[in-house]
Amino acid sequence: MLRRWMLPILFLALGLAAAGRQIAQGSTGGAVTLLLLFLVAGVLLSPLAFPRSVSAAEALRRSATDGRPIVYWRPGCRYCLRLRTRLGLHAHRAHWVDIWRDPEGAAAVRAATGGDETVPTVVVAGTPHVNPDPRWVRAQLT
Incomplete structure (x- = not known):
């Protein structure tokens, strides 16, 4: 914490x-x-500076229901901050998981990145995207 x-x-x-x-x-x-x-x-x-985080399990459940992306992030990450600021008011449309608060989220990121905790990792329709272009993520939110 x-x-x-x-x-x-x-x-x-x-x-x-x-x-x-x-x-x-x-x-x-x-x-x-x-x-x-x-x-x-x-x-x-x-x-x-980030939308309220949920657990990885809750994010997976919500994403399966509404189809919105899951963003795995951590505080202090400049790339996460860049993504957050570029998404602007659309950021709340994604499900945000703080990997420092949620071990399941950290494990999901390690599985997607080959063992590293590289964030932001955005999961869209079950496919992980490591440090994607914010414009692309924003297009997934609309």
Whole structure:
């Protein structure tokens, strides 16, 4: 659980340290700016930037019912963040599985990638696609 939040916590700590240094140098505006930048980066790299995750079993069940893709991801992954931001408001149409929270999800990714936990791995109609083009994934969601 803590592993999911390590990078955002690190960004917050670095932001506080940078802001503290700016305040010590007499630059309150610079401190606020730096703190906000690090805070935004921390939020983007946290689980908060992604749709609510479900278990791999639940995602498989839902996908079998509605035909929507399953996206296996993990916090801190820049490629997952790229996919999430490019999907925009369409992201909620997929079933998202955080592989750091769900061992079954991690096992599904390892099975699809030959033993690695390469994410994002998107499963469409039972076929896994490792780090697919976000435009292609978006087309699968409409």
